[in-house]
Amino acid sequence: xxxxxxxxLKGTLEGIVLAILAGRPAYGYEITSWLRDQGFTDIAxxxxxxxxxxxxxxxxxxxxxxxxEKGPPRKVYxxxxxxxxxxxxxxxxxxxxxERIEQLHQGEK
Amino acid sequence: xxxxxxxxLKGTLEGIVLAILAGRPAYGYEITSWLRDQGFTDIAxxxxxxxxxxxxxxxxxxxxxxxxEKGPPRKVYxxxxxxxxxxxxxxxxxxxxxERIEQLHQGEK
DNA sequence: TCCGGTACTCAGCGCTACTATGTACCAGTA
DNA sequence: TACTGGTACATAGTAGCGCTGAGTACCGGA
Numbered sequence: 001x002x003x004x005x006x007x008x009l010k011g012t013l014e015g016i017v018l019a020i021l022a023g024r025p026a027y028g029y030e031i032t033s034w035l036r037d038q039g040f041t042d043i044a045x046x047x048x049x050x051x052x053x054x055x056x057x058x059x060x061x062x063x064x065x066x067x068x069e070k071g072p073p074r075k076v077y078x079x080x081x082x083x084x085x086x087x088x089x090x091x092x093x094x095x096x097x098x099e100r101i102e103q104l105h106q107g108e109k
Numbered sequence: 110x111x112x113x114x115x116x117x118l119k120g121t122l123e124g125i126v127l128a129i130l131a132g133r134p135a136y137g138y139e140i141t142s143w144l145r146d147q148g149f150t151d152i153a154x155x156x157x158x159x160x161x162x163x164x165x166x167x168x169x170x171x172x173x174x175x176x177x178e179k180g181p182p183r184k185v186y187x188x189x190x191x192x193x194x195x196x197x198x199x200x201x202x203x204x205x206x207x208e209r210i211e212q213l214h215q216g217e218k
Numbered sequence: 219t220c221c222g223g224t225a226c227t228c229a230g231c232g233c234t235a236c237t238a239t240g241t242a243c244c245a246g247t248a
Numbered sequence: 249t250a251c252t253g254g255t256a257c258a259t260a261g262t263a264g265c266g267c268t269g270a271g272t273a274c275c276g277g278a
Contacts, residue, residue: 004202007120007264010234011113012210019213029256038209044236049257051234071243071255091214093113098207100147101121104128105200116233119265138225156266158226163265180224180274224274230267237262243255 005040013043015090017051018079021061022087025078028052052077060086114149122152124199126160127188130170131196134187137161161186169195 020031032048052075055061060083066074079087129140141157161184164170169192175183188196 002202003264004120004199005206006235007123008202008206010119010265011116012206013235014116016210016213019210019217022217027256032256039205040209042236044238045257046237046239046259047235050259053258054234068255069244072241072257073243074256089111090113093111093117094210094214096148097114097117097121098210100149101125101128101203101207104125105203107128107132112233115266119234122266136225141225151267153267153269154226155228155268159228159266162227177224178275181226181272182274183225219278221276221278223276225272227272228270230269232267233265235263237260239259241256241258245254246252248249248251 005042009040009043012094013047014051014055015087015094017048018055018060018083018087018090021077021079022084025064025076027066027074027076029074055083058086114151118149118152121203122156123160123164124196124203126157127164127169127192127196127199130186130188131193134173134185136175136183136185138183164192167191167195 016035017031020026020034026034028045028049031052032043032045035043035048052061056063056077060080061077062080064076064078066076068074125144126140129135129143135143137154137158140161141152141154144152144157161170165172165186169189170186171189173185173187175185177183
């Protein structure tokens, strides 16, 4: 895709990842692959890892190292209580924004 | 609101402003006021003006100076053909992103 | 005269995603 | 053995965008 998505992902990618982790624990490589399957073809690997480091430092997730059969050990992230609160806040913000944008979209027709 | 909105506006604010201009020509101060009425209470004035300069330099809008009874002359922006194309692209990007996020939101319940 | 509303501008900062590169482990294969 | 490719993580540097804070300027009313 293009630069437009890149800018739009700022602020939303974190929410997306938290939402994924709300469903089940996951590790970086897995998340990146999943995102690419979903159509986010040009999400950079580094972006996801950097984001995971960030949310870990903010205490939104718990981390566990799990050995892999196919490579280096995985860092499996799971959402904790603080992360869930942050995610809830994300959904409020998202709803606020998307409602207004959707209104503009409708208004044009 | 908070920092979350700030980050989320990156990439979307431009589309929002283009969508406003698609409805009717407008000037910076007017756009800022309108956004604040809509609940974007902490949109900085400087942000809107900077954005307008940017989209003008990219040739997405036409500009006309119109005298005001109440202060300095207004710079009235109107969307041109290139701007409309860009806005259409914005809506495609937005739909892509919001569909995926909405799916995540549903999946959680 | 001073205040407040209107209207625009700009330098500097912080945050987030991308680029590019590197490390490391393992399986299959030539 | 050497090489390739998939798995898995990390990080220094860059760019873009919104915010902060400050400034300029015009006007009407108290």
